[in-house]
Amino acid sequence: MTILFRTDASIAMGSGHVMRCLTLADELRKRGAEVMFMCREHTGHLISLIEGKGYQVVRLQQPESEYVTAPEDVSHAAWLGVSWQQDAADTINALADAHPQWLIIDHYAIDYRWEQKLRSHVGKIMVVDDLADRPHDCDLLLDQNLYQSMETRYDNQVPNTCQKLLGPKFALLRPEFGAARKTLRQRSGEIKRVLVFFGGVDSTNETEKALQALASVTDHQFDVDVVVGGGNLNKERISNICSLYERFHYYCQVDNMAELMTSADFAIGAGGSTTWERCSLGLPSLVITLAENQVHIAQSAAKAGVLKYIGYFNTVSVEKLCQTISTAFATEGILNNMSENAQTLVDGEGVMRVADIMEQL
Numbered sequence: 001m002t003i004l005f006r007t008d009a010s011i012a013m014g015s016g017h018v019m020r021c022l023t024l025a026d027e028l029r030k031r032g033a034e035v036m037f038m039c040r041e042h043t044g045h046l047i048s049l050i051e052g053k054g055y056q057v058v059r060l061q062q063p064e065s066e067y068v069t070a071p072e073d074v075s076h077a078a079w080l081g082v083s084w085q086q087d088a089a090d091t092i093n094a095l096a097d098a099h100p101q102w103l104i105i106d107h108y109a110i111d112y113r114w115e116q117k118l119r120s121h122v123g124k125i126m127v128v129d130d131l132a133d134r135p136h137d138c139d140l141l142l143d144q145n146l147y148q149s150m151e152t153r154y155d156n157q158v159p160n161t162c163q164k165l166l167g168p169k170f171a172l173l174r175p176e177f178g179a180a181r182k183t184l185r186q187r188s189g190e191i192k193r194v195l196v197f198f199g200g201v202d203s204t205n206e207t208e209k210a211l212q213a214l215a216s217v218t219d220h221q222f223d224v225d226v227v228v229g230g231g232n233l234n235k236e237r238i239s240n241i242c243s244l245y246e247r248f249h250y251y252c253q254v255d256n257m258a259e260l261m262t263s264a265d266f267a268i269g270a271g272g273s274t275t276w277e278r279c280s281l282g283l284p285s286l287v288i289t290l291a292e293n294q295v296h297i298a299q300s301a302a303k304a305g306v307l308k309y310i311g312y313f314n315t316v317s318v319e320k321l322c323q324t325i326s327t328a329f330a331t332e333g334i335l336n337n338m339s340e341n342a343q344t345l346v347d348g349e350g351v352m353r354v355a356d357i358m359e360q361l
Helices: 016-030 047-052 084-095 112-121 175-182 206-216 235-243 257-263 274-280 292-303 318-330 334-345 350-360
Strands: 002-007 034-040 056-060 102-106 124-128 140-143 163-166 193-197 223-228 248-252 266-269 285-289 308-312
Touching: 002 016, 016 034, 016 047, 016 102, 016 124, 016 350, 034 047, 034 084, 047 056, 056 084, 084 112, 102 112, 112 124, 140 350, 163 350, 175 257, 175 274, 193 206, 193 257, 206 223, 206 235, 206 266, 206 318, 223 235, 223 257, 235 248, 257 274, 266 274, 266 318, 274 285, 274 292, 274 334, 285 292, 285 318, 292 308, 308 318
Parallel strands: 002 034, 002 102, 034 056, 102 124, 124 140, 140 163, 193 223, 193 266, 223 248, 266 285, 285 308
Antiparallel strands: none
């Protein structure tokens, strides 16, 4: 089975799309698939990271001038860096004589028009999405997130023949999370270690806000593991802040996130894919959303009792965060309840379920 991923990372869109594609790619490669990626060279791309994992990456050139969106474009069209027509043509040209059995698209700027252009050049098309804001021409659609209207979100957005994989049951989590879950310790509710992670980019620097809030909590003693991605423009500043506190430990671009989550008793972070990683290991968390597409996910997860949602980043001050942390620490039973609900919601087997269905199709 030959598989092509069309996805991107950048300062604007972050690293989450690429990271979840890598998780699925690893599982498919383990099953014997030949996998390649096609990515545009945006500022903040992760092409070197993908190549470092042994995958061939076809590089699409980033144009010199910024793309000006047109009225008929989808809401995130600028994230392609070029028009959808140009990106589709570039993709087809880069494919040359290759005809992958699966084209997997994880990109908010791509819709049915782009997909129809690629139809005759690939076998089946899979779309990974969580916006449900545009129609798709695909055979398989994956939305791993939790929504109140999950079963009807994509009505009239995909063909009737499209199979839909919906909810955290299909969350694309790396195998390390499933392995860590099998030996997971029972958390007591006592806070000895806190994990801070706001994704690979954290363009609004919520990490520093969290560190300031944690440093202000003086009635509890705990260690803090601070994780940033290689694309974080504030990583040097954050490293310097951590060096001021004996119990703050700085990490950059780690590959042992499951280990850090297992060691933690509490987490502060963003919405998005990391939500399901924390849930699979029963890690109670406070969430600040960094993008509009994370808000509904965080609200639904909070309603399910797996996390505490504080608000959108521009509404959360250091003082508000500090107060919320102190309340969570002091409220008996709240963290244990979060932990139990989270483990029930996400079992860590999603990537294997998705790969099984792709093989069946």
